[in-house]
Amino acid sequence: MKAFHNKDGKPVLMRMVSGIKENKDYLGEIDGLIGDGDHGMNMNKGFSLFQQRFEKETFDLSEGLRELGMILLNEIGGSMGPIYGTVFMAMADEADGKDEITVSDLYQMLDQAKKELEELVGARTGDKTLMDTLTPAVAALEKAGQEGADMQTALVQMKKAAESGRDSTKDMIAKFGRASRLGERSRGVLDAGAVSCCILLQSFADGIMEVIG
């Protein structure tokens, strides 16, 4: 399979919702180690709101991403609202108007998200944030696209890249957000945002694979 239909987006979105809801406590625990312990709660709030409002609606991938992004931006605040809000809005913008979404479309979507995020936050790879998950995931999709990989393969490679990106944060010193105040003491644990970003990318990929069967 080289692509999937934009109109099949709903299960993909719902998969991301369950990914966050199931990992609420886990994300809280990780954030508790070097942050303030509220990352699970913060993420859960936005995704639950989306679920409540859209569970019973019909929508395609780009619409769903936009609504989710809007909820995060307009109703969540903190750091996660603008960060993930920007990510999903950028993805929605790129997917907008497309019936079929190819591997290279996927790459465009995530690459645009990454670029807009870079503009918003100061963080880059190596700073122990969600950028460490997102950046290699985007690179993996780019590579898969260039190599002409099918959707399934591309997604598997993206997941792998996201996971090793996430794991790479363990040995880093935090440069942004609350944990950055800890300096050396922030080393040795995963970054909460890198973990939630990985969960989201995994769920996103799993959702698409489910849809394309």
Add this chain to the structure above:
Amino acid sequence: MKAFHNKDGKPVLMRMVSGIKENKDYLGEIDGLIGDGDHGMNMNKGFSLFQQRFEKETFDLSEGLRELGMILLNEIGGSMGPIYGTVFMAMADEADGKDEITVSDLYQMLDQAKKELEELVGARTGDKTLMDTLTPAVAALEKAGQEGADMQTALVQMKKAAESGRDSTKDMIAKFGRASRLGERSRGVLDAGAVSCCILLQSFADGIMEVIG
């Protein structure tokens, strides 16, 4: 000996000062059981001030009592300032102008103190306050005077009465001051004011006995 000289008052006053200073911690402990633990501190403050100012001065009993009373009234505040201030001022007023102080003069001094105190505070015997020490002490002096007892005998009887008055507070329920809020819970321990009053009367008596040799 039937009397002592007003001009010999200084050692009597200094004896009261040491009585309080030596028992500062003990008074604090007792007050701590059903009060706020500051009775030793409060008493010590006033008597130390008196000591600082008058240790090197010459004064007779009535002058010393007045100065001590003024310090308590004007510089201590709380409950102890007016209570003991009133006591010592009343005693000073009664002793004033007398060269010799007889047993019946002593009775007049303490009886006047008791009366003015009664006017100031609501408490009577049985309310678990210093009145339980002072009232029987005054009665003992009255009786000794009526019986024509000599100074020594009268003072010994007053001390005994004060001690049993103090001890009587153990089984009482406090009706005044901080401890009164405890109701039944205030039973079983001595009243701090009754203890300090007893110490003062004992020191007062011991001081006079020392003076009359």
Add this chain to the structure above:
Amino acid sequence: MQRILNDPDNIVDEMLSGFLKANSDIVEATENKRVVKARCKGEGKVGVITGGGSGHKPAFIGYVGENMCDAAAVGEICSSPTAVAFLDAAKCADQGKGVACLYGNYSGDNMNVKMAVKMAQKQGLTIKTVIANDDVASAPKNQREKRRGVAGEIFMWKCGGAKAAMGGSLDEVINAAQKAIDHTRSVGIGLTPCTLPAVGHPNFEIKDGTMEVGIGHHGEPGIEVCELETADKMAKRMTDIILPDYPFEAGDEVAVLISGLGATPVMELYVLYNEVEKLLQEKGIAVYRAYVGNYFTSLDMMGATLTLMKLDEELKELLDMPVNTVGLKQKGKEKG
């Protein structure tokens, strides 16, 4: 004890020194170092004074200023000021029309004020008194004269001070202050004990997960220790104690004062106020003015007091008068 102190025995003097320097636009020192007076005296009016132990910031000195108290006597931590301090405060405040001494019902204060009044008499100065007794939990209704004064004293000072500023006679000022306190009821809930700096540890206990209903401003035991409740239940419990006591009834207009006891975040006082306001509304009682903040504290105690004053036109007018003190600043009536 995690406190900001030098020698605990000097805390009152040092606090006063800092207070006078920081608020020199409103208050000034007097010859008696335990008496603080207002910079703005008003013209030829009845003097209004108060006084009490320290540790209740902004009470008592925080209510000295334009249209409230003219002077305050300052005691040690949780201990009455001296008779002489009350007397000197009265002398500062006197402008030949007599002085109203408005204070709280504690035995030390009662004694010292009594003596100050006598001394003043000998010097030809008239002091009349009102003794605040708004704390409902401190004695049954048929023994109101035994009740302590707590945060309701602020309404007493506000109304007495306003009456004096309006040119009232000594008796009128006394009557206004007495009326204010007679129309006022308070109750406190303690969530943690407080620690006297010189003692260094709490001298009573409130177990985590419990609360003490009816606690006094010095940690005097309340009427009940029960499980810590949510804000809505606390509000219900507090109003259930206060409302029947006066009573406050449908159609009444009230002033509400919620004061933190010192260490409770003000945010939570607003959560409590939100519940109190709902309960009052349900009962048809309208809030004319509300005051929420740390108005009368108990060192580092957690918890809050709720105070209600039932209003009539006179009390509203007195309450609406502008005031400029460290603890209470008000521009006068602006509500619709």
Add this chain to the structure above:
Amino acid sequence: MQRILNDPDNIVDEMLSGFLKANSDIVEATENKRVVKARCKGEGKVGVITGGGSGHKPAFIGYVGENMCDAAAVGEICSSPTAVAFLDAAKCADQGKGVACLYGNYSGDNMNVKMAVKMAQKQGLTIKTVIANDDVASAPKNQREKRRGVAGEIFMWKCGGAKAAMGGSLDEVINAAQKAIDHTRSVGIGLTPCTLPAVGHPNFEIKDGTMEVGIGHHGEPGIEVCELETADKMAKRMTDIILPDYPFEAGDEVAVLISGLGATPVMELYVLYNEVEKLLQEKGIAVYRAYVGNYFTSLDMMGATLTLMKLDEELKELLDMPVNTVGLKQKGKEKG
């Protein structure tokens, strides 16, 4: 956790509801339930807004009112308001002359304000910003742009708000606020951690007998943990951090703000002020105005922040302007 709460997840909404009801003479609700606006708007002036996470009472909503901020965006506890809340606050405040958004340097706030500014642009509304960075301990002097904003924000709002009230243009308001914060330095000392109501236990530790120098308003670690000191030494330590940073020097006039972090008795803040004032005097630095109280808190944390602003004639005039907000009421210049 001995707190006055219902469901901790609703604390912000409930607090806001209580705050709006209790202070309806000064503030009012808007269509966005996370935006509070001033009842008194001023006439045809530049709008001044702020915003930030909750838990810092009276900041941020407590500084909305006459001659200070026109509206504030409200976030969850210790969490930035949304971009839309900042945008809606700006819309409320706008009178056609543009809006100054004066806020603190935290990454969430930076992101949300950035997005709000963009959205506003698309709608033809100009928002310019000043980002407070007065917390000296949060980054070295050569990285001032990384420093957090703390209690010094109050001076920024006071001066920016005054400039707007005086009819200043958007650029003039921005310049005044920027000047105020550029002239301002703060440092905090934490004595106990704070507890987020939804978490239920402190998420960091300050051991009894120690203190954390340079702590942030959300418990961000400071520069040093040392033994708990007496007030005089704390004052020395704080001034030693602040004074050389600007620098403040002999002959300077300053405004001083000492804010409690929430649970420290105000009495102790005056003890600290007394020491600070002495040290400043020794150095020949004169205090023009002092503010001592709970002006910018961190939930139930114990401790205090010290803030100094170096004054010139312009800043004095702005500081002296009368103001009427819940957190700061001032009658204007009265000092000699």
